Amino acid sequence: MQITDPTDSRRTSPSASPSTGPADGRSAARAATRPVWDAFIRLFHWLLVAAVTIGAVTGLVLGPTWLKLHLLAGTTAAALVLARIIWGYLGGRFARFEGFVEGPLKTLRHIAELRDNRAPRHVGHNPAGGWMILFLIAAILLLAVTGTIALGGIFKTGPLGYAISYDLGDRVNGLHNWLAWGLLGLIAFHVAGAIFESLRTRENLPLAMITGRKRVGRGDILPPARSAHPRRAALIMLGTAAAAALIGITLAGRAVPRLPVARLDPTYASECGDCHVPYNPSLMSSDRWRLLMNSLENHFGEDASLDDATRRQLTEWITAHAAETVDTKPAHVLAQADPANPISLTATPFWKKAHAAIPDSVFARKPIFARSNCTACHGDAETGMFYPANIKIPEETTK
Amino acid sequence: MNRTMHRIMPALVLGALALGQPLSADPARDAIINQLKAEAGVSSFSAERGKQFFHARHSGGKPQTPSCATCHTSDPRNSGQTRVGKVIEPMAVSRNPSRFTDPKKVAKWFRRNCRSVLGRECSAREKGDFLTYLSNL
Numbered sequence: 001m002q003i004t005d006p007t008d009s010r011r012t013s014p015s016a017s018p019s020t021g022p023a024d025g026r027s028a029a030r031a032a033t034r035p036v037w038d039a040f041i042r043l044f045h046w047l048l049v050a051a052v053t054i055g056a057v058t059g060l061v062l063g064p065t066w067l068k069l070h071l072l073a074g075t076t077a078a079a080l081v082l083a084r085i086i087w088g089y090l091g092g093r094f095a096r097f098e099g100f101v102e103g104p105l106k107t108l109r110h111i112a113e114l115r116d117n118r119a120p121r122h123v124g125h126n127p128a129g130g131w132m133i134l135f136l137i138a139a140i141l142l143l144a145v146t147g148t149i150a151l152g153g154i155f156k157t158g159p160l161g162y163a164i165s166y167d168l169g170d171r172v173n174g175l176h177n178w179l180a181w182g183l184l185g186l187i188a189f190h191v192a193g194a195i196f197e198s199l200r201t202r203e204n205l206p207l208a209m210i211t212g213r214k215r216v217g218r219g220d221i222l223p224p225a226r227s228a229h230p231r232r233a234a235l236i237m238l239g240t241a242a243a244a245a246l247i248g249i250t251l252a253g254r255a256v257p258r259l260p261v262a263r264l265d266p267t268y269a270s271e272c273g274d275c276h277v278p279y280n281p282s283l284m285s286s287d288r289w290r291l292l293m294n295s296l297e298n299h300f301g302e303d304a305s306l307d308d309a310t311r312r313q314l315t316e317w318i319t320a321h322a323a324e325t326v327d328t329k330p331a332h333v334l335a336q337a338d339p340a341n342p343i344s345l346t347a348t349p350f351w352k353k354a355h356a357a358i359p360d361s362v363f364a365r366k367p368i369f370a371r372s373n374c375t376a377c378h379g380d381a382e383t384g385m386f387y388p389a390n391i392k393i394p395e396e397t398t399k
Numbered sequence: 400m401n402r403t404m405h406r407i408m409p410a411l412v413l414g415a416l417a418l419g420q421p422l423s424a425d426p427a428r429d430a431i432i433n434q435l436k437a438e439a440g441v442s443s444f445s446a447e448r449g450k451q452f453f454h455a456r457h458s459g460g461k462p463q464t465p466s467c468a469t470c471h472t473s474d475p476r477n478s479g480q481t482r483v484g485k486v487i488e489p490m491a492v493s494r495n496p497s498r499f500t501d502p503k504k505v506a507k508w509f510r511r512n513c514r515s516v517l518g519r520e521c522s523a524r525e526k527g528d529f530l531t532y533l534s535n536l
Binding site: 273274275276277297301302303304305306307366367368369370372373376 | 461462463464480481482483484485507510511512514515
Protein backbone atom coordinates (compact mmCIF):
# COMPACT_ATOMS: atom_id res chain seq x y z
CA MET A 1 0.00 0.00 0.00
CA GLN A 2 1.48 3.32 -1.03
CA ILE A 3 0.38 6.88 -0.64
CA THR A 4 0.93 9.98 -2.67
CA ASP A 5 2.98 12.54 -0.84
CA PRO A 6 1.44 15.94 -1.71
CA THR A 7 3.30 18.09 0.72
CA ASP A 8 6.58 16.44 1.34
CA SER A 9 8.89 19.33 1.65
CA ARG A 10 11.32 18.01 4.19
CA ARG A 11 14.84 18.89 3.25
CA THR A 12 16.89 16.21 4.82
CA SER A 13 20.34 16.49 3.36
CA PRO A 14 23.24 16.29 5.78
CA SER A 15 25.11 18.83 3.69
CA ALA A 16 22.50 21.35 4.70
CA SER A 17 23.82 21.26 8.22
CA PRO A 18 26.27 24.04 8.99
CA SER A 19 28.94 21.68 10.30
CA THR A 20 29.85 20.26 6.86
CA GLY A 21 32.02 23.12 5.71
CA PRO A 22 31.53 25.78 3.10
CA ALA A 23 28.47 25.51 0.91
CA ASP A 24 29.09 24.98 -2.76
CA GLY A 25 26.91 24.98 -5.83
CA ARG A 26 25.95 21.36 -5.42
CA SER A 27 24.51 21.71 -1.95
CA ALA A 28 21.32 23.16 -3.35
CA ALA A 29 20.79 20.09 -5.53
CA ARG A 30 21.65 17.82 -2.64
CA ALA A 31 19.25 19.60 -0.39
CA ALA A 32 16.38 18.40 -2.58
CA THR A 33 17.07 14.73 -1.89
CA ARG A 34 15.81 12.44 0.82
CA PRO A 35 17.16 9.22 2.31
CA VAL A 36 15.39 6.24 0.79
CA TRP A 37 17.60 3.15 0.95
CA ASP A 38 18.89 2.71 4.46
CA ALA A 39 22.34 1.35 5.25
CA PHE A 40 21.05 -2.20 5.69
CA ILE A 41 19.27 -2.24 2.31
CA ARG A 42 22.32 -0.89 0.50
CA LEU A 43 24.74 -3.24 2.18
CA PHE A 44 22.33 -6.12 1.60
CA HIS A 45 21.90 -5.25 -2.05
CA TRP A 46 25.57 -5.07 -2.96
CA LEU A 47 26.60 -8.03 -0.82
CA LEU A 48 23.87 -10.01 -2.53
CA VAL A 49 25.17 -8.88 -5.92
CA ALA A 50 28.60 -10.17 -4.91
CA ALA A 51 27.30 -13.46 -3.47
CA VAL A 52 25.06 -14.19 -6.48
CA THR A 53 27.84 -13.29 -8.91
CA ILE A 54 30.28 -15.62 -7.15
CA GLY A 55 27.61 -18.32 -6.91
CA ALA A 56 26.79 -18.07 -10.61
CA VAL A 57 30.39 -17.95 -11.81
CA THR A 58 31.52 -20.85 -9.60
CA GLY A 59 28.42 -22.91 -10.32
CA LEU A 60 27.86 -22.29 -14.02
CA VAL A 61 31.33 -21.48 -15.33
CA LEU A 62 34.15 -22.72 -13.10
CA GLY A 63 32.60 -26.04 -12.14
CA PRO A 64 32.78 -28.48 -9.24
CA THR A 65 36.37 -27.80 -8.15
CA TRP A 66 35.06 -24.46 -6.90
CA LEU A 67 32.36 -26.09 -4.77
CA LYS A 68 33.66 -24.66 -1.48
CA LEU A 69 33.42 -21.07 -2.68
CA HIS A 70 30.08 -21.87 -4.32
CA LEU A 71 28.69 -23.13 -1.00
CA LEU A 72 30.02 -20.07 0.80
CA ALA A 73 28.39 -17.77 -1.77
CA GLY A 74 25.10 -19.68 -1.64
CA THR A 75 24.98 -19.73 2.15
CA THR A 76 25.77 -16.02 2.24
CA ALA A 77 23.05 -15.23 -0.30
CA ALA A 78 20.48 -17.26 1.65
CA ALA A 79 21.47 -15.58 4.94
CA LEU A 80 21.25 -12.14 3.34
CA VAL A 81 17.81 -12.89 1.95
CA LEU A 82 16.54 -14.18 5.29
CA ALA A 83 17.84 -11.02 6.95
CA ARG A 84 16.11 -8.97 4.24
CA ILE A 85 12.83 -10.74 4.94
CA ILE A 86 13.11 -9.84 8.63
CA TRP A 87 13.94 -6.25 7.67
CA GLY A 88 10.90 -6.34 5.42
CA TYR A 89 8.76 -6.45 8.57
CA LEU A 90 10.86 -4.37 10.98
CA GLY A 91 12.65 -1.85 8.73
CA GLY A 92 11.59 1.67 7.78
CA ARG A 93 8.88 2.66 5.28
CA PHE A 94 10.94 1.90 2.16
CA ALA A 95 12.19 -1.45 3.47
CA ARG A 96 8.83 -2.94 4.44
CA PHE A 97 6.98 -5.39 2.22
CA GLU A 98 3.71 -3.63 3.10
CA GLY A 99 5.16 -0.52 1.48
CA PHE A 100 5.85 -2.02 -1.93
CA VAL A 101 3.96 -5.25 -2.37
CA GLU A 102 0.77 -4.48 -4.31
CA GLY A 103 -1.95 -6.79 -5.57
CA PRO A 104 -1.97 -8.01 -9.16
CA LEU A 105 -4.61 -5.50 -10.27
CA LYS A 106 -2.69 -2.49 -9.00
CA THR A 107 0.48 -3.88 -10.49
CA LEU A 108 -1.14 -4.36 -13.89
CA ARG A 109 -2.56 -0.87 -13.71
CA HIS A 110 0.92 0.50 -12.97
CA ILE A 111 2.27 -1.34 -15.99
CA ALA A 112 -0.52 0.04 -18.14
CA GLU A 113 0.30 3.54 -16.89
CA LEU A 114 3.93 3.00 -17.74
CA ARG A 115 2.91 1.95 -21.23
CA ASP A 116 0.79 5.10 -21.63
CA ASN A 117 3.63 7.18 -20.22
CA ARG A 118 1.54 8.56 -17.40
CA ALA A 119 2.79 6.47 -14.48
CA PRO A 120 3.61 8.35 -11.29
CA ARG A 121 7.01 8.11 -9.67
CA HIS A 122 7.35 5.71 -6.76
CA VAL A 123 10.08 6.80 -4.40
CA GLY A 124 10.57 3.25 -3.11
CA HIS A 125 10.00 0.15 -5.26
CA ASN A 126 7.24 0.58 -7.81
CA PRO A 127 4.65 -2.27 -7.91
CA ALA A 128 6.49 -4.10 -10.72
CA GLY A 129 9.81 -3.69 -8.94
CA GLY A 130 8.17 -4.91 -5.73
CA TRP A 131 7.15 -8.15 -7.37
CA MET A 132 10.64 -8.49 -8.75
CA ILE A 133 12.02 -8.26 -5.20
CA LEU A 134 9.68 -11.09 -4.14
CA PHE A 135 10.65 -13.23 -7.15
CA LEU A 136 14.35 -12.66 -6.49
CA ILE A 137 13.93 -13.58 -2.83
CA ALA A 138 11.94 -16.70 -3.73
CA ALA A 139 14.44 -17.78 -6.39
CA ILE A 140 17.40 -17.40 -4.05
CA LEU A 141 15.67 -19.27 -1.23
CA LEU A 142 14.68 -22.07 -3.63
CA LEU A 143 18.25 -22.21 -4.89
CA ALA A 144 19.48 -22.59 -1.31
CA VAL A 145 16.98 -25.38 -0.60
CA THR A 146 17.62 -27.30 -3.84
CA GLY A 147 21.36 -26.77 -3.43
CA THR A 148 21.28 -28.25 0.07
CA ILE A 149 19.28 -31.24 -1.16
CA ALA A 150 21.64 -31.78 -4.10
CA LEU A 151 24.71 -31.44 -1.87
CA GLY A 152 23.30 -33.99 0.56
CA GLY A 153 22.27 -36.51 -2.06
CA ILE A 154 25.24 -36.28 -4.37
CA PHE A 155 28.12 -35.62 -2.00
CA LYS A 156 26.65 -36.98 1.26
CA THR A 157 27.56 -33.84 3.12
CA GLY A 158 25.84 -30.81 4.61
CA PRO A 159 22.62 -30.79 6.67
CA LEU A 160 20.81 -33.28 4.41
CA GLY A 161 23.64 -35.72 3.72
CA TYR A 162 21.97 -38.26 5.98
CA ALA A 163 18.54 -38.02 4.39
CA ILE A 164 18.77 -37.71 0.61
CA SER A 165 19.50 -40.48 -1.87
CA TYR A 166 21.92 -39.96 -4.74
CA ASP A 167 19.11 -40.30 -7.28
CA LEU A 168 16.96 -37.64 -5.62
CA GLY A 169 19.97 -35.34 -5.15
CA ASP A 170 20.86 -35.73 -8.80
CA ARG A 171 17.36 -34.88 -9.97
CA VAL A 172 17.08 -31.88 -7.63
CA ASN A 173 20.47 -30.71 -8.90
CA GLY A 174 18.89 -30.43 -12.34
CA LEU A 175 16.21 -28.21 -10.82
CA HIS A 176 18.92 -26.19 -9.05
CA ASN A 177 20.55 -25.60 -12.41
CA TRP A 178 17.32 -24.43 -14.02
CA LEU A 179 16.62 -22.13 -11.06
CA ALA A 180 20.09 -20.64 -11.47
CA TRP A 181 19.34 -19.70 -15.09
CA GLY A 182 15.92 -18.46 -13.98
CA LEU A 183 17.56 -16.21 -11.39
CA LEU A 184 19.91 -14.83 -14.04
CA GLY A 185 16.87 -14.09 -16.20
CA LEU A 186 15.16 -12.29 -13.30
CA ILE A 187 18.33 -10.27 -12.69
CA ALA A 188 18.40 -9.28 -16.36
CA PHE A 189 14.84 -7.97 -16.05
CA HIS A 190 15.67 -6.29 -12.72
CA VAL A 191 18.62 -4.43 -14.27
CA ALA A 192 16.57 -3.56 -17.36
CA GLY A 193 13.82 -2.22 -15.11
CA ALA A 194 16.29 -0.10 -13.15
CA ILE A 195 17.73 1.34 -16.37
CA PHE A 196 14.24 1.98 -17.76
CA GLU A 197 13.08 3.71 -14.58
CA SER A 198 16.35 5.71 -14.41
CA LEU A 199 15.73 7.05 -17.91
CA ARG A 200 12.03 7.61 -17.29
CA THR A 201 12.49 9.53 -14.04
CA ARG A 202 15.84 11.07 -14.99
CA GLU A 203 17.46 9.75 -11.85
CA ASN A 204 20.44 7.37 -11.57
CA LEU A 205 18.83 4.55 -9.61
CA PRO A 206 21.94 2.32 -9.31
CA LEU A 207 23.71 5.35 -7.84
CA ALA A 208 20.80 5.83 -5.44
CA MET A 209 21.43 2.27 -4.23
CA ILE A 210 24.94 3.44 -3.32
CA THR A 211 24.21 6.84 -1.80
CA GLY A 212 20.82 5.82 -0.47
CA ARG A 213 19.32 9.19 -1.47
CA LYS A 214 16.75 10.06 -4.09
CA ARG A 215 15.42 13.30 -5.44
CA VAL A 216 12.31 14.82 -3.90
CA GLY A 217 9.66 15.46 -6.49
CA ARG A 218 6.10 16.64 -6.83
CA GLY A 219 3.51 13.88 -6.93
CA ASP A 220 5.91 11.25 -5.57
CA ILE A 221 4.28 8.13 -4.26
CA LEU A 222 5.57 7.15 -0.83
CA PRO A 223 4.93 4.09 1.31
CA PRO A 224 3.16 4.76 4.60
CA ALA A 225 5.44 6.13 7.28
CA ARG A 226 6.85 3.40 9.55
CA SER A 227 9.64 3.60 12.02
CA ALA A 228 12.44 1.06 11.81
CA HIS A 229 13.27 -1.25 14.70
CA PRO A 230 16.91 -2.00 14.03
CA ARG A 231 17.68 -3.47 17.46
CA ARG A 232 14.72 -5.82 17.44
CA ALA A 233 15.51 -6.78 13.82
CA ALA A 234 19.19 -7.41 14.63
CA LEU A 235 18.17 -9.57 17.57
CA ILE A 236 15.80 -11.65 15.44
CA MET A 237 18.41 -11.92 12.66
CA LEU A 238 21.03 -13.13 15.13
CA GLY A 239 18.55 -15.54 16.68
CA THR A 240 17.59 -16.89 13.26
CA ALA A 241 21.23 -17.26 12.27
CA ALA A 242 22.04 -19.06 15.53
CA ALA A 243 19.05 -21.38 15.17
CA ALA A 244 19.86 -22.12 11.52
CA ALA A 245 23.50 -22.80 12.38
CA LEU A 246 22.52 -25.04 15.27
CA ILE A 247 20.03 -27.02 13.20
CA GLY A 248 22.42 -27.22 10.26
CA ILE A 249 25.35 -28.43 12.34
CA THR A 250 23.19 -30.92 14.24
CA LEU A 251 21.77 -32.38 11.02
CA ALA A 252 25.19 -32.39 9.35
CA GLY A 253 26.48 -34.44 12.29
CA ARG A 254 23.98 -37.22 11.72
CA ALA A 255 25.34 -40.55 10.55
CA VAL A 256 25.16 -40.89 6.77
CA PRO A 257 23.94 -44.31 5.62
CA ARG A 258 25.51 -46.36 2.82
CA LEU A 259 28.95 -44.74 2.87
CA PRO A 260 32.04 -46.55 1.53
CA VAL A 261 33.99 -48.74 3.94
CA ALA A 262 36.05 -46.34 6.03
CA ARG A 263 39.03 -48.56 6.89
CA LEU A 264 40.77 -50.50 4.17
CA ASP A 265 41.56 -54.11 4.99
CA PRO A 266 45.29 -54.17 5.86
CA THR A 267 46.02 -57.09 3.51
CA TYR A 268 44.19 -55.25 0.72
CA ALA A 269 46.06 -52.02 1.48
CA SER A 270 49.45 -53.74 1.30
CA GLU A 271 48.87 -56.34 -1.44
CA CYS A 272 47.19 -53.90 -3.84
CA GLY A 273 48.64 -50.68 -2.46
CA ASP A 274 52.25 -51.77 -3.03
CA CYS A 275 51.92 -50.95 -6.70
CA HIS A 276 49.07 -48.45 -6.95
CA VAL A 277 46.48 -46.46 -5.04
CA PRO A 278 44.40 -48.95 -3.05
CA TYR A 279 41.14 -48.11 -4.82
CA ASN A 280 38.15 -48.03 -2.55
CA PRO A 281 36.06 -51.16 -3.23
CA SER A 282 32.95 -48.96 -3.59
CA LEU A 283 34.20 -47.71 -6.97
CA MET A 284 33.19 -50.91 -8.83
CA SER A 285 30.43 -53.45 -8.66
CA SER A 286 31.24 -56.88 -7.26
CA ASP A 287 30.89 -58.61 -10.63
CA ARG A 288 33.56 -56.33 -12.13
CA TRP A 289 35.78 -56.87 -9.09
CA ARG A 290 35.46 -60.64 -9.56
CA LEU A 291 36.54 -60.28 -13.20
CA LEU A 292 39.54 -58.29 -12.03
CA MET A 293 40.50 -60.68 -9.22
CA ASN A 294 40.26 -63.62 -11.62
CA SER A 295 42.66 -62.07 -14.13
CA LEU A 296 45.49 -60.84 -11.89
CA GLU A 297 48.06 -62.70 -14.03
CA ASN A 298 47.43 -60.09 -16.68
CA HIS A 299 46.68 -56.98 -14.68
CA PHE A 300 46.89 -53.83 -16.80
CA GLY A 301 50.06 -55.08 -18.45
CA GLU A 302 51.68 -56.71 -15.44
CA ASP A 303 51.59 -59.95 -13.55
CA ALA A 304 49.96 -59.18 -10.21
CA SER A 305 49.14 -62.74 -9.26
CA LEU A 306 48.47 -63.66 -5.65
CA ASP A 307 48.52 -67.00 -3.89
CA ASP A 308 45.08 -68.53 -3.96
CA ALA A 309 44.27 -68.07 -0.28
CA THR A 310 45.08 -64.34 -0.37
CA ARG A 311 43.21 -63.87 -3.62
CA ARG A 312 40.08 -65.51 -2.18
CA GLN A 313 40.32 -63.54 1.06
CA LEU A 314 40.69 -60.22 -0.76
CA THR A 315 37.91 -60.98 -3.24
CA GLU A 316 35.58 -61.69 -0.35
CA TRP A 317 36.43 -58.39 1.38
CA ILE A 318 36.22 -56.30 -1.81
CA THR A 319 32.88 -57.68 -2.96
CA ALA A 320 31.42 -57.20 0.53
CA HIS A 321 32.07 -53.45 0.14
CA ALA A 322 31.53 -53.05 -3.60
CA ALA A 323 29.56 -50.30 -5.37
CA GLU A 324 26.16 -51.86 -4.81
CA THR A 325 26.59 -51.47 -1.03
CA VAL A 326 26.97 -47.65 -1.15
CA ASP A 327 25.11 -44.58 -2.44
CA THR A 328 28.00 -42.30 -3.40
CA LYS A 329 28.40 -40.34 -6.58
CA PRO A 330 31.48 -42.28 -7.79
CA ALA A 331 29.67 -45.59 -7.29
CA HIS A 332 26.79 -44.33 -9.45
CA VAL A 333 28.67 -42.52 -12.20
CA LEU A 334 31.38 -45.19 -12.63
CA ALA A 335 28.76 -47.95 -12.80
CA GLN A 336 28.59 -47.67 -16.58
CA ALA A 337 31.65 -49.64 -17.68
CA ASP A 338 33.49 -49.76 -20.98
CA PRO A 339 32.36 -53.13 -22.41
CA ALA A 340 35.77 -53.64 -23.98
CA ASN A 341 37.57 -53.08 -20.66
CA PRO A 342 35.09 -53.53 -17.83
CA ILE A 343 37.69 -53.64 -15.04
CA SER A 344 39.16 -50.24 -15.91
CA LEU A 345 37.86 -47.14 -14.11
CA THR A 346 39.68 -44.75 -16.42
CA ALA A 347 37.96 -46.33 -19.43
CA THR A 348 34.44 -45.59 -18.16
CA PRO A 349 32.50 -42.96 -20.11
CA PHE A 350 32.06 -40.78 -17.02
CA TRP A 351 35.77 -40.82 -16.19
CA LYS A 352 36.68 -39.85 -19.73
CA LYS A 353 34.15 -37.03 -19.84
CA ALA A 354 35.11 -35.67 -16.42
CA HIS A 355 38.81 -35.60 -17.33
CA ALA A 356 38.46 -34.61 -20.98
CA ALA A 357 39.80 -31.10 -20.45
CA ILE A 358 43.02 -32.30 -18.81
CA PRO A 359 45.87 -32.74 -21.34
CA ASP A 360 47.95 -35.92 -21.47
CA SER A 361 51.03 -33.99 -20.36
CA VAL A 362 49.43 -33.30 -16.98
CA PHE A 363 48.86 -37.00 -16.36
CA ALA A 364 52.37 -37.87 -17.49
CA ARG A 365 54.17 -35.38 -15.29
CA LYS A 366 55.61 -35.98 -11.86
CA PRO A 367 54.14 -36.60 -9.33
CA ILE A 368 51.04 -37.85 -11.18
CA PHE A 369 52.61 -40.30 -13.68
CA ALA A 370 49.41 -42.06 -14.72
CA ARG A 371 45.67 -41.62 -15.13
CA SER A 372 45.09 -44.35 -12.59
CA ASN A 373 46.91 -42.41 -9.85
CA CYS A 374 43.70 -40.88 -8.43
CA THR A 375 45.27 -39.68 -5.16
CA ALA A 376 47.70 -37.42 -6.98
CA CYS A 377 44.85 -34.94 -7.49
CA HIS A 378 41.91 -36.30 -5.47
CA GLY A 379 43.11 -35.97 -1.90
CA ASP A 380 40.32 -38.21 -0.62
CA ALA A 381 40.44 -40.86 -3.36
CA GLU A 382 41.05 -43.74 -0.95
CA THR A 383 37.81 -42.93 0.90
CA GLY A 384 35.84 -43.44 -2.32
CA MET A 385 34.15 -40.04 -1.89
CA PHE A 386 36.00 -37.87 -4.45
CA TYR A 387 34.57 -34.63 -3.03
CA PRO A 388 35.23 -31.95 -5.65
CA ALA A 389 36.59 -29.48 -3.11
CA ASN A 390 39.40 -31.98 -2.45
CA ILE A 391 40.72 -31.79 -6.01
CA LYS A 392 44.11 -30.16 -6.38
CA ILE A 393 46.18 -30.80 -9.49
CA PRO A 394 49.80 -30.72 -8.27
CA GLU A 395 52.47 -28.67 -9.98
CA GLU A 396 55.16 -30.59 -11.76
CA THR A 397 57.94 -31.63 -9.37
CA THR A 398 61.49 -31.83 -10.61
CA LYS A 399 62.87 -34.30 -8.07
CA MET B 400 100.24 -35.83 7.25
CA ASN B 401 101.29 -35.99 10.86
CA ARG B 402 102.40 -39.02 12.83
CA THR B 403 99.11 -39.62 14.57
CA MET B 404 97.43 -39.85 11.23
CA HIS B 405 100.03 -42.37 10.08
CA ARG B 406 99.42 -44.48 13.14
CA ILE B 407 95.62 -44.65 12.86
CA MET B 408 95.59 -45.00 9.08
CA PRO B 409 95.66 -48.82 9.03
CA ALA B 410 92.76 -48.88 11.48
CA LEU B 411 90.74 -46.54 9.25
CA VAL B 412 91.46 -48.67 6.22
CA LEU B 413 90.46 -51.82 8.04
CA GLY B 414 87.26 -50.20 9.26
CA ALA B 415 86.38 -49.09 5.76
CA LEU B 416 87.01 -52.58 4.47
CA ALA B 417 84.82 -54.04 7.20
CA LEU B 418 81.96 -51.73 6.16
CA GLY B 419 82.45 -52.81 2.57
CA GLN B 420 81.93 -56.44 3.47
CA PRO B 421 78.73 -58.15 2.36
CA LEU B 422 75.88 -56.81 4.45
CA SER B 423 73.83 -59.97 4.10
CA ALA B 424 74.32 -60.64 7.76
CA ASP B 425 70.63 -61.22 8.32
CA PRO B 426 69.99 -64.90 9.09
CA ALA B 427 66.60 -64.84 7.33
CA ARG B 428 68.19 -63.53 4.15
CA ASP B 429 71.05 -66.05 4.43
CA ALA B 430 68.47 -68.80 4.74
CA ILE B 431 66.70 -67.67 1.56
CA ILE B 432 69.99 -67.58 -0.36
CA ASN B 433 71.09 -70.97 1.04
CA GLN B 434 67.78 -72.48 0.02
CA LEU B 435 68.34 -71.19 -3.53
CA LYS B 436 71.86 -72.63 -3.51
CA ALA B 437 70.41 -76.02 -2.66
CA GLU B 438 67.77 -75.71 -5.41
CA ALA B 439 70.34 -74.62 -8.00
CA GLY B 440 72.90 -77.20 -6.82
CA VAL B 441 75.70 -74.65 -6.56
CA SER B 442 77.93 -73.56 -3.69
CA SER B 443 78.04 -69.84 -4.55
CA PHE B 444 76.30 -67.20 -6.66
CA SER B 445 77.81 -64.45 -8.77
CA ALA B 446 77.08 -60.82 -7.99
CA GLU B 447 78.46 -59.91 -11.43
CA ARG B 448 75.98 -62.19 -13.23
CA GLY B 449 73.22 -60.78 -10.99
CA LYS B 450 74.20 -57.26 -12.04
CA GLN B 451 74.01 -58.17 -15.74
CA PHE B 452 70.64 -59.86 -15.19
CA PHE B 453 69.30 -56.79 -13.38
CA HIS B 454 70.27 -54.32 -16.08
CA ALA B 455 69.66 -56.49 -19.16
CA ARG B 456 66.75 -55.86 -21.51
CA HIS B 457 64.85 -59.12 -21.54
CA SER B 458 62.38 -60.35 -24.09
CA GLY B 459 59.37 -62.55 -23.68
CA GLY B 460 57.73 -60.51 -20.93
CA LYS B 461 55.18 -57.76 -21.10
CA PRO B 462 56.20 -54.87 -23.36
CA GLN B 463 55.73 -52.29 -20.61
CA THR B 464 58.44 -53.87 -18.43
CA PRO B 465 61.47 -55.05 -20.44
CA SER B 466 63.96 -54.83 -17.56
CA CYS B 467 64.27 -54.82 -13.76
CA ALA B 468 65.65 -51.31 -14.18
CA THR B 469 62.38 -50.17 -15.79
CA CYS B 470 60.85 -49.76 -12.36
CA HIS B 471 63.82 -50.06 -9.99
CA THR B 472 65.97 -47.56 -11.98
CA SER B 473 69.47 -48.24 -13.22
CA ASP B 474 70.85 -47.73 -9.72
CA PRO B 475 69.15 -50.11 -7.29
CA ARG B 476 70.42 -48.00 -4.40
CA ASN B 477 67.82 -45.41 -5.40
CA SER B 478 64.08 -45.55 -4.90
CA GLY B 479 62.19 -46.88 -7.85
CA GLN B 480 58.71 -46.25 -9.03
CA THR B 481 55.84 -48.37 -10.32
CA ARG B 482 54.30 -47.58 -13.68
CA VAL B 483 51.56 -45.66 -11.87
CA GLY B 484 53.91 -43.58 -9.79
CA LYS B 485 54.03 -45.43 -6.47
CA VAL B 486 57.46 -45.25 -4.83
CA ILE B 487 59.38 -48.53 -4.55
CA GLU B 488 61.86 -48.61 -1.70
CA PRO B 489 65.52 -49.14 -2.78
CA MET B 490 66.40 -52.71 -3.72
CA ALA B 491 69.97 -52.54 -2.41
CA VAL B 492 70.25 -54.07 1.04
CA SER B 493 72.78 -51.36 1.99
CA ARG B 494 69.98 -48.80 1.64
CA ASN B 495 67.10 -50.94 2.78
CA PRO B 496 68.22 -53.56 5.33
CA SER B 497 64.84 -55.29 5.52
CA ARG B 498 65.07 -56.36 1.86
CA PHE B 499 64.84 -60.12 1.12
CA THR B 500 64.13 -61.19 4.69
CA ASP B 501 60.53 -62.41 4.17
CA PRO B 502 60.54 -65.64 2.09
CA LYS B 503 56.86 -65.27 1.13
CA LYS B 504 57.38 -61.75 -0.14
CA VAL B 505 60.51 -62.73 -2.05
CA ALA B 506 58.66 -65.64 -3.68
CA LYS B 507 55.68 -63.45 -4.57
CA TRP B 508 57.70 -60.74 -6.26
CA PHE B 509 59.99 -63.16 -8.13
CA ARG B 510 56.89 -64.95 -9.40
CA ARG B 511 55.16 -61.73 -10.53
CA ASN B 512 58.10 -59.79 -11.85
CA CYS B 513 59.87 -62.65 -13.62
CA ARG B 514 56.64 -63.26 -15.54
CA SER B 515 56.20 -59.54 -16.24
CA VAL B 516 59.79 -58.98 -17.36
CA LEU B 517 60.88 -62.37 -18.80
CA GLY B 518 57.55 -64.02 -19.46
CA ARG B 519 58.60 -67.06 -17.39
CA GLU B 520 59.65 -68.17 -13.92
CA CYS B 521 63.23 -67.35 -12.99
CA SER B 522 65.66 -70.16 -12.29
CA ALA B 523 67.10 -70.66 -8.81
CA ARG B 524 70.50 -69.53 -10.08
CA GLU B 525 69.07 -66.32 -11.58
CA LYS B 526 67.33 -65.58 -8.30
CA GLY B 527 70.46 -66.33 -6.28
CA ASP B 528 72.67 -64.14 -8.48
CA PHE B 529 70.11 -61.35 -8.28
CA LEU B 530 69.93 -61.48 -4.47
CA THR B 531 73.71 -61.72 -4.15
CA TYR B 532 74.19 -58.65 -6.35
CA LEU B 533 71.70 -56.57 -4.37
CA SER B 534 72.96 -57.78 -1.00
CA ASN B 535 76.52 -56.69 -1.75
CA LEU B 536 75.88 -53.40 -3.47
